[in-house]
Amino acid sequence: MSADDVRRIAIVPAYNEERNIGRVLDELRAFDAGLEVVVVSDGSFDRTAEIAAEHGAHVVQLPFNLGIGGAVQTGFRYARENGYDLVVRCDGDGQHDPSELPKVLAPVLAGEADIAVGSRFAGADGYRSSAPRRIGIRLLALVVSAIARQRVTDTTSGFQALNRRALELFAADYPHDYPEVEGMVMTIKHRLTLCEVPVRMREREHGQSSITALRSIYYMTKVFVALFVGLFRRSVLPAEDV
Amino acid sequence: MTLAAQTPLKVSIAATVASVLLVLVVFELIRSRRLQERYALLWLLTGTTLVVLSAWRGGLNTIAAWFGVRGYPPAVLFAVGLLFVILVLLHYSTVISRLSDQNVVLAQRLALLETRLSEAEGGREASTAGR
Numbered sequence: 001m002s003a004d005d006v007r008r009i010a011i012v013p014a015y016n017e018e019r020n021i022g023r024v025l026d027e028l029r030a031f032d033a034g035l036e037v038v039v040v041s042d043g044s045f046d047r048t049a050e051i052a053a054e055h056g057a058h059v060v061q062l063p064f065n066l067g068i069g070g071a072v073q074t075g076f077r078y079a080r081e082n083g084y085d086l087v088v089r090c091d092g093d094g095q096h097d098p099s100e101l102p103k104v105l106a107p108v109l110a111g112e113a114d115i116a117v118g119s120r121f122a123g124a125d126g127y128r129s130s131a132p133r134r135i136g137i138r139l140l141a142l143v144v145s146a147i148a149r150q151r152v153t154d155t156t157s158g159f160q161a162l163n164r165r166a167l168e169l170f171a172a173d174y175p176h177d178y179p180e181v182e183g184m185v186m187t188i189k190h191r192l193t194l195c196e197v198p199v200r201m202r203e204r205e206h207g208q209s210s211i212t213a214l215r216s217i218y219y220m221t222k223v224f225v226a227l228f229v230g231l232f233r234r235s236v237l238p239a240e241d242v
Numbered sequence: 243m244t245l246a247a248q249t250p251l252k253v254s255i256a257a258t259v260a261s262v263l264l265v266l267v268v269f270e271l272i273r274s275r276r277l278q279e280r281y282a283l284l285w286l287l288t289g290t291t292l293v294v295l296s297a298w299r300g301g302l303n304t305i306a307a308w309f310g311v312r313g314y315p316p317a318v319l320f321a322v323g324l325l326f327v328i329l330v331l332l333h334y335s336t337v338i339s340r341l342s343d344q345n346v347v348l349a350q351r352l353a354l355l356e357t358r359l360s361e362a363e364g365g366r367e368a369s370t371a372g373r
Contacts, residue, residue: 063347176280218283225286226279229272 006109009036009084011075012057012157013068014092018046025055027098029088038078039092042071048092069179072158076171087162095157100199108161108197112194115166117152117184118159123198133215136220140181143227148188153197155181159199166192178223185230247306249299249315257296257319265289284333288326295319 003013010028014021021039023030028037039052043065052059071090072240088104090096107113121137125128142187158180162170169190175182268285271277277285295302296319306315 063351064344148358176278222279222283225272225283229269229279232269232273 006086007036007084008032008034008086008088009038009079009082010088010090011072011079012037012039012052012090012092013042013071013075014044014048014070015042015065016044016046016048017046017092018048018051020094021092023050023059023099024090024092024094024096026051028101029056031098031101035088036084037133038075039072040075040078042066042068046104056165067176069174069176070074072173072179073170074224076167076174080167080171084167085164087167089134089160090163091158095201095203097200097202099121099147100159101161103197103199104159104161107197108163112193114163114193115187115194116161116197117157117180117194119152119154119157119196119203120199123200131190136216140220140223142182143224144184147185147227147231148194149196150188150195152184153186154196156202159201166237175226177219181223182226182230184208185227189230221237247303247313247315249302249306251299253316254296254299254302257316258293261289261292261296265293281337284326285332288330289322291326292319292323295322 011027012021012024017024025037025039028035037057037058039049039059041049041052041059041061043062049059049061058078060078062071064072066074075089076087086105086108088101090098090101094120104118106118107116121141137154137156141153144155145151156178160180166187169186169192170183173186175186184194265286268277269283270291272279272282295305302318303315306312306318309318311317
Protein backbone atom coordinates (compact mmCIF):
# COMPACT_ATOMS: atom_id res chain seq x y z
CA MET A 1 0.00 0.00 0.00
CA SER A 2 1.44 3.34 -0.93
CA ALA A 3 0.91 6.49 1.09
CA ASP A 4 -1.07 8.08 -1.74
CA ASP A 5 -4.05 5.75 -1.25
CA VAL A 6 -4.51 6.62 2.39
CA ARG A 7 -6.27 9.64 3.88
CA ARG A 8 -3.52 11.00 6.04
CA ILE A 9 -3.06 13.98 8.28
CA ALA A 10 -0.25 15.50 10.29
CA ILE A 11 -1.07 16.76 13.77
CA VAL A 12 1.11 19.67 14.78
CA PRO A 13 0.70 20.91 18.35
CA ALA A 14 2.07 24.42 18.78
CA TYR A 15 2.27 26.90 21.63
CA ASN A 16 3.47 30.36 20.60
CA GLU A 17 5.53 29.04 17.70
CA GLU A 18 5.02 31.93 15.24
CA ARG A 19 8.73 31.86 14.34
CA ASN A 20 8.89 28.13 13.57
CA ILE A 21 5.42 27.05 12.45
CA GLY A 22 5.51 28.46 8.91
CA ARG A 23 8.68 26.63 7.99
CA VAL A 24 7.48 23.37 9.57
CA LEU A 25 4.28 23.50 7.50
CA ASP A 26 6.14 24.34 4.28
CA GLU A 27 8.50 21.42 4.84
CA LEU A 28 5.62 19.03 5.52
CA ARG A 29 4.00 20.16 2.27
CA ALA A 30 7.24 19.74 0.38
CA PHE A 31 7.61 16.20 1.67
CA ASP A 32 4.08 15.13 0.84
CA ALA A 33 1.68 17.39 -1.02
CA GLY A 34 -1.25 15.07 -0.26
CA LEU A 35 -0.74 15.32 3.48
CA GLU A 36 -3.35 17.38 5.27
CA VAL A 37 -2.14 19.26 8.33
CA VAL A 38 -4.01 20.30 11.43
CA VAL A 39 -2.27 22.74 13.73
CA VAL A 40 -3.54 22.70 17.29
CA SER A 41 -2.63 26.06 18.75
CA ASP A 42 -2.62 25.40 22.48
CA GLY A 43 -3.83 28.75 23.76
CA SER A 44 -1.10 30.61 21.83
CA PHE A 45 -1.26 34.39 22.16
CA ASP A 46 1.09 35.15 19.28
CA ARG A 47 0.40 34.78 15.52
CA THR A 48 0.76 30.96 15.45
CA ALA A 49 -2.86 30.34 14.34
CA GLU A 50 -2.85 33.06 11.64
CA ILE A 51 0.46 31.94 10.18
CA ALA A 52 -0.64 28.30 10.22
CA ALA A 53 -3.83 29.21 8.32
CA GLU A 54 -1.82 31.28 5.80
CA HIS A 55 0.35 28.23 5.17
CA GLY A 56 -2.68 26.12 4.31
CA ALA A 57 -3.20 24.16 7.52
CA HIS A 58 -6.46 23.42 9.29
CA VAL A 59 -6.25 25.32 12.53
CA VAL A 60 -7.81 24.47 15.87
CA GLN A 61 -7.31 27.31 18.32
CA LEU A 62 -7.82 26.14 21.90
CA PRO A 63 -9.31 28.86 24.13
CA PHE A 64 -6.62 28.33 26.77
CA ASN A 65 -3.51 26.23 27.30
CA LEU A 66 -4.38 22.57 27.86
CA GLY A 67 -0.84 21.27 27.93
CA ILE A 68 0.74 18.96 25.38
CA GLY A 69 -1.48 15.94 26.08
CA GLY A 70 -4.74 17.86 25.75
CA ALA A 71 -3.52 19.63 22.62
CA VAL A 72 -2.39 16.48 20.85
CA GLN A 73 -5.59 14.66 21.80
CA THR A 74 -7.55 17.52 20.24
CA GLY A 75 -5.67 16.72 17.04
CA PHE A 76 -6.48 13.01 17.36
CA ARG A 77 -10.16 13.84 17.81
CA TYR A 78 -10.08 16.12 14.77
CA ALA A 79 -8.53 13.28 12.75
CA ARG A 80 -11.06 10.75 14.02
CA GLU A 81 -14.07 12.96 13.35
CA ASN A 82 -12.86 13.69 9.85
CA GLY A 83 -12.21 10.08 9.00
CA TYR A 84 -8.44 10.01 8.55
CA ASP A 85 -6.82 6.57 8.44
CA LEU A 86 -3.23 7.53 9.05
CA VAL A 87 -1.90 10.13 11.44
CA VAL A 88 1.55 11.52 11.98
CA ARG A 89 2.49 13.69 14.90
CA CYS A 90 5.06 16.35 14.30
CA ASP A 91 5.97 19.08 16.78
CA GLY A 92 5.53 22.72 15.80
CA ASP A 93 8.94 23.80 17.05
CA GLY A 94 10.90 22.41 14.10
CA GLN A 95 12.60 19.61 16.10
CA HIS A 96 11.08 16.93 13.93
CA ASP A 97 12.55 16.86 10.46
CA PRO A 98 9.81 16.20 7.88
CA SER A 99 12.36 14.56 5.57
CA GLU A 100 12.52 11.77 8.18
CA LEU A 101 8.76 11.19 7.94
CA PRO A 102 8.95 8.31 5.42
CA LYS A 103 10.96 6.29 7.94
CA VAL A 104 8.32 6.80 10.63
CA LEU A 105 5.45 6.11 8.23
CA ALA A 106 6.90 2.98 6.65
CA PRO A 107 6.11 0.38 9.38
CA VAL A 108 2.53 1.64 9.76
CA LEU A 109 1.92 1.71 6.00
CA ALA A 110 3.34 -1.80 5.72
CA GLY A 111 0.96 -2.95 8.46
CA GLU A 112 3.89 -4.03 10.64
CA ALA A 113 2.91 -1.80 13.55
CA ASP A 114 -0.10 0.12 14.80
CA ILE A 115 2.17 2.89 15.98
CA ALA A 116 5.71 3.77 14.95
CA VAL A 117 7.86 6.06 17.06
CA GLY A 118 10.83 8.00 15.75
CA SER A 119 13.64 7.45 18.24
CA ARG A 120 16.64 9.71 18.71
CA PHE A 121 18.56 6.93 20.42
CA ALA A 122 17.79 3.79 18.43
CA GLY A 123 20.32 4.70 15.76
CA ALA A 124 23.96 5.69 15.71
CA ASP A 125 23.47 9.41 15.23
CA GLY A 126 24.19 11.27 18.45
CA TYR A 127 21.56 13.56 19.89
CA ARG A 128 23.04 15.95 22.40
CA SER A 129 21.15 16.80 25.53
CA SER A 130 22.02 17.83 29.09
CA ALA A 131 23.25 15.08 31.46
CA PRO A 132 20.26 15.09 33.90
CA ARG A 133 17.91 14.97 30.97
CA ARG A 134 19.79 12.05 29.44
CA ILE A 135 19.66 10.16 32.75
CA GLY A 136 15.92 10.78 33.01
CA ILE A 137 15.40 9.59 29.46
CA ARG A 138 17.48 6.43 30.11
CA LEU A 139 15.57 5.68 33.31
CA LEU A 140 12.21 6.09 31.60
CA ALA A 141 13.33 3.85 28.73
CA LEU A 142 14.36 1.14 31.22
CA VAL A 143 11.08 1.28 33.15
CA VAL A 144 8.87 1.39 30.07
CA SER A 145 10.83 -1.43 28.41
CA ALA A 146 10.29 -3.56 31.52
CA ILE A 147 6.55 -2.85 31.69
CA ALA A 148 6.05 -3.24 27.95
CA ARG A 149 8.30 -6.34 27.79
CA GLN A 150 9.75 -4.81 24.65
CA ARG A 151 12.90 -2.74 24.24
CA VAL A 152 12.25 0.95 23.71
CA THR A 153 14.85 3.69 23.70
CA ASP A 154 13.01 6.99 23.35
CA THR A 155 9.86 7.22 25.44
CA THR A 156 9.38 10.97 25.09
CA SER A 157 9.47 11.23 21.32
CA GLY A 158 6.44 12.96 19.84
CA PHE A 159 7.50 12.05 16.30
CA GLN A 160 5.03 9.22 15.68
CA ALA A 161 2.85 7.63 13.02
CA LEU A 162 -0.43 5.94 13.96
CA ASN A 163 -2.99 3.87 12.12
CA ARG A 164 -6.73 4.07 12.66
CA ARG A 165 -6.71 1.59 15.58
CA ALA A 166 -4.12 3.57 17.52
CA LEU A 167 -5.90 6.80 16.59
CA GLU A 168 -9.21 5.52 18.02
CA LEU A 169 -7.47 4.58 21.27
CA PHE A 170 -5.71 7.91 21.76
CA ALA A 171 -8.72 9.94 20.64
CA ALA A 172 -10.69 8.23 23.41
CA ASP A 173 -8.03 8.32 26.11
CA TYR A 174 -4.74 10.19 26.19
CA PRO A 175 -2.54 11.14 29.16
CA HIS A 176 -1.83 14.76 30.13
CA ASP A 177 1.86 15.51 30.66
CA TYR A 178 4.65 13.62 28.94
CA PRO A 179 1.82 11.74 27.23
CA GLU A 180 4.23 9.76 25.06
CA VAL A 181 5.56 7.78 28.02
CA GLU A 182 2.20 6.61 29.31
CA GLY A 183 0.95 6.41 25.74
CA MET A 184 3.56 3.74 24.98
CA VAL A 185 2.42 1.67 27.94
CA MET A 186 -1.24 2.13 26.98
CA THR A 187 -0.46 0.98 23.47
CA ILE A 188 1.04 -2.27 24.72
CA LYS A 189 -1.70 -2.82 27.31
CA HIS A 190 -4.33 -2.56 24.60
CA ARG A 191 -2.39 -5.13 22.59
CA LEU A 192 -1.51 -2.75 19.82
CA THR A 193 1.90 -3.22 18.26
CA LEU A 194 4.54 -0.56 18.60
CA CYS A 195 7.88 -0.20 16.92
CA GLU A 196 10.70 2.31 17.03
CA VAL A 197 12.58 3.62 14.04
CA PRO A 198 15.82 5.57 14.32
CA VAL A 199 15.51 9.20 13.22
CA ARG A 200 17.58 12.34 13.39
CA MET A 201 16.12 15.26 15.27
CA ARG A 202 17.17 18.87 15.09
CA GLU A 203 17.88 21.40 17.77
CA ARG A 204 15.21 24.05 18.26
CA GLU A 205 15.91 27.09 16.13
CA HIS A 206 13.89 29.68 17.98
CA GLY A 207 12.48 29.97 21.45
CA GLN A 208 12.77 27.88 24.55
CA SER A 209 11.64 24.37 25.23
CA SER A 210 8.68 24.54 27.58
CA ILE A 211 10.38 22.23 30.07
CA THR A 212 12.59 23.68 32.79
CA ALA A 213 14.68 21.71 35.30
CA LEU A 214 12.29 21.96 38.24
CA ARG A 215 9.30 21.13 36.08
CA SER A 216 11.19 18.12 34.71
CA ILE A 217 11.57 16.71 38.22
CA TYR A 218 7.88 17.32 38.89
CA TYR A 219 6.87 15.68 35.60
CA MET A 220 9.21 12.75 36.17
CA THR A 221 7.74 12.10 39.61
CA LYS A 222 4.27 12.30 38.19
CA VAL A 223 5.09 10.01 35.28
CA PHE A 224 6.60 7.40 37.61
CA VAL A 225 3.54 7.55 39.88
CA ALA A 226 1.33 7.18 36.82
CA LEU A 227 3.37 4.26 35.47
CA PHE A 228 3.34 2.53 38.87
CA VAL A 229 -0.39 2.97 39.41
CA GLY A 230 -0.96 1.94 35.81
CA LEU A 231 0.48 -1.49 36.64
CA PHE A 232 -2.55 -2.11 38.86
CA ARG A 233 -5.07 -0.81 36.36
CA ARG A 234 -6.85 -3.01 33.91
CA SER A 235 -7.07 -1.46 30.47
CA VAL A 236 -10.28 0.53 30.24
CA LEU A 237 -10.95 -0.12 26.60
CA PRO A 238 -10.08 -3.61 25.38
CA ALA A 239 -8.49 -3.34 21.97
CA GLU A 240 -11.31 -5.37 20.42
CA ASP A 241 -13.92 -2.82 21.41
CA VAL A 242 -12.03 0.19 20.17
CA MET B 243 18.84 15.92 82.95
CA THR B 244 15.52 14.18 82.64
CA LEU B 245 14.86 11.85 79.76
CA ALA B 246 12.93 13.44 76.87
CA ALA B 247 9.39 12.13 76.47
CA GLN B 248 8.94 9.13 74.16
CA THR B 249 6.22 8.35 71.65
CA PRO B 250 3.89 5.70 73.10
CA LEU B 251 3.87 2.52 71.03
CA LYS B 252 0.06 2.45 70.74
CA VAL B 253 0.01 6.01 69.37
CA SER B 254 2.70 5.08 66.87
CA ILE B 255 0.76 2.01 65.69
CA ALA B 256 -2.55 3.84 65.42
CA ALA B 257 -0.99 6.76 63.52
CA THR B 258 0.86 4.39 61.17
CA VAL B 259 -2.31 2.45 60.38
CA ALA B 260 -4.21 5.69 59.73
CA SER B 261 -1.56 7.15 57.42
CA VAL B 262 -1.07 3.87 55.54
CA LEU B 263 -4.84 3.87 55.00
CA LEU B 264 -4.61 7.41 53.61
CA VAL B 265 -1.93 6.34 51.11
CA LEU B 266 -3.97 3.29 50.07
CA VAL B 267 -7.14 5.34 49.57
CA VAL B 268 -5.24 7.88 47.45
CA PHE B 269 -3.68 5.04 45.45
CA GLU B 270 -7.08 3.46 44.81
CA LEU B 271 -8.55 6.82 43.78
CA ILE B 272 -5.78 7.27 41.19
CA ARG B 273 -6.13 3.69 40.01
CA SER B 274 -9.88 4.02 39.48
CA ARG B 275 -9.26 7.34 37.72
CA ARG B 276 -11.24 9.40 40.18
CA LEU B 277 -8.11 11.38 41.06
CA GLN B 278 -5.63 12.72 38.51
CA GLU B 279 -1.93 12.23 39.23
CA ARG B 280 -1.36 15.98 39.21
CA TYR B 281 -3.73 16.44 42.15
CA ALA B 282 -2.59 13.28 43.92
CA LEU B 283 1.12 14.07 44.30
CA LEU B 284 0.66 16.36 47.30
CA TRP B 285 -1.60 13.80 48.98
CA LEU B 286 0.94 11.04 48.39
CA LEU B 287 3.67 13.24 49.85
CA THR B 288 1.44 13.95 52.87
CA GLY B 289 0.68 10.27 53.34
CA THR B 290 4.24 8.98 53.01
CA THR B 291 5.62 11.69 55.32
CA LEU B 292 3.04 10.78 57.96
CA VAL B 293 3.73 7.05 57.53
CA VAL B 294 7.45 7.60 58.07
CA LEU B 295 6.99 9.89 61.08
CA SER B 296 4.39 7.60 62.67
CA ALA B 297 6.26 4.35 62.23
CA TRP B 298 9.74 5.65 63.04
CA ARG B 299 9.40 6.53 66.72
CA GLY B 300 13.05 7.39 67.20
CA GLY B 301 12.86 9.90 64.37
CA LEU B 302 9.69 11.47 65.72
CA ASN B 303 11.23 11.78 69.21
CA THR B 304 14.35 13.40 67.76
CA ILE B 305 12.42 15.84 65.60
CA ALA B 306 10.19 16.71 68.57
CA ALA B 307 13.32 17.42 70.63
CA TRP B 308 14.70 19.71 67.88
CA PHE B 309 11.58 21.81 68.01
CA GLY B 310 11.56 21.85 71.81
CA VAL B 311 8.48 19.64 72.09
CA ARG B 312 9.36 17.98 75.40
CA GLY B 313 6.01 16.81 76.70
CA TYR B 314 4.39 14.81 73.95
CA PRO B 315 6.31 14.03 70.70
CA PRO B 316 3.21 12.91 68.71
CA ALA B 317 2.20 16.59 68.76
CA VAL B 318 4.69 16.90 65.90
CA LEU B 319 2.42 14.59 63.86
CA PHE B 320 -0.43 17.06 64.30
CA ALA B 321 1.78 19.96 63.28
CA VAL B 322 3.07 18.18 60.17
CA GLY B 323 -0.41 16.96 59.27
CA LEU B 324 -1.82 20.46 59.66
CA LEU B 325 0.98 21.96 57.56
CA PHE B 326 0.21 19.56 54.72
CA VAL B 327 -3.54 20.18 54.97
CA ILE B 328 -2.86 23.91 54.62
CA LEU B 329 -0.64 23.24 51.59
CA VAL B 330 -3.27 21.03 49.95
CA LEU B 331 -5.99 23.65 50.56
CA LEU B 332 -3.83 26.44 49.17
CA HIS B 333 -3.08 24.32 46.12
CA TYR B 334 -6.78 23.67 45.59
CA SER B 335 -7.54 27.38 45.93
CA THR B 336 -5.19 28.08 43.02
CA VAL B 337 -6.72 25.20 41.05
CA ILE B 338 -10.25 26.52 41.62
CA SER B 339 -9.18 30.01 40.59
CA ARG B 340 -7.74 28.69 37.34
CA LEU B 341 -10.83 26.58 36.68
CA SER B 342 -13.20 29.50 37.23
CA ASP B 343 -11.13 31.69 34.89
CA GLN B 344 -11.28 28.99 32.24
CA ASN B 345 -15.00 28.55 32.84
CA VAL B 346 -15.58 32.23 32.02
CA VAL B 347 -13.54 31.90 28.83
CA LEU B 348 -15.48 28.77 27.81
CA ALA B 349 -18.88 30.37 28.46
CA GLN B 350 -17.88 33.43 26.43
CA ARG B 351 -16.58 31.35 23.53
CA LEU B 352 -19.70 29.19 23.51
CA ALA B 353 -22.05 32.20 23.60
CA LEU B 354 -20.12 33.97 20.82
CA LEU B 355 -20.21 30.80 18.69
CA GLU B 356 -23.97 30.44 19.23
CA THR B 357 -24.48 34.04 18.20
CA ARG B 358 -22.30 33.62 15.13
CA LEU B 359 -24.21 30.45 14.19
CA SER B 360 -27.67 31.93 14.65
CA GLU B 361 -26.69 35.10 12.80
CA ALA B 362 -25.33 33.01 9.94
CA GLU B 363 -28.54 30.94 9.79
CA GLY B 364 -30.73 34.04 10.24
CA GLY B 365 -28.82 35.81 7.48
CA ARG B 366 -29.45 32.94 5.03
CA GLU B 367 -33.18 32.82 5.87
CA ALA B 368 -33.45 36.59 5.47
CA SER B 369 -31.82 36.48 2.04
CA THR B 370 -34.10 33.65 0.82
CA ALA B 371 -37.17 35.43 2.21
CA GLY B 372 -36.17 38.57 0.34
CA ARG B 373 -36.25 36.86 -3.04
